[in-house]
């Protein structure tokens with residue numbers, strides 16, 4: 011069944027919805043600026059707007075964990091992205107707090123990581139990076155508030171598991187970048203040989219403090 015429109019289909023994404031996603035695709039792969047954080051590669055598939063925004067809100071907030079397969083399959087169908095994912099040893103989902111996990115029932119980034127794992131040598135590690143504090147949901151805050159809100163909330167556990175490994179941090183949405191920056195700074199303490207970041211969508215409209223994200 012198609013995860014988006016519900017049409018019966020052997021795939022988790024029907025032909026019609028696939029075309030829609032293709033039309034909205036805005037693949038970005040680049041080397042981030044130093045100021046963006048301690049990571050060396052950044053990948054994003056969409057701009058966070060229109061149907062993509064609706065899709066990700068459904069996935070994250072409307073109890074539709076099955077959309078992980080729909081989105082994940084689309085991601086690994088993108089050759090340039092898939093080839094890059096393959097070069098990593100570990101996929102690390104951005105963690106959510108225990109409280110949030112209990113409310114939502116799933117970590118959207120972990121489910122995505124499971125869907126985009128490209129080969130058996132690659133591992134998912136959702137133990138090494140942990141969120142140790144419950145904080146105000148980032149989406150309710152401005153850019154400046156987010157930066158302060160997120161500081162020091164991640165911890166690295168069993169850091170030897172990432173030493174000299176190529177690690178790819180996975181998240182659904184890149185908004186102001188403060189979550190990613192904080193996670194990468196934490197991961198860097200474990201001395202991985204490379205840190206990459208993969209997000210489904212990037213919010214291009216966020217500029218400074220003026221925009222509140224309404225979800």
Ligand SMILES: [Zn+2]
Pocket residue numbers: 012013014015016017023024025026027028
């Ligand atoms: Zn469909």
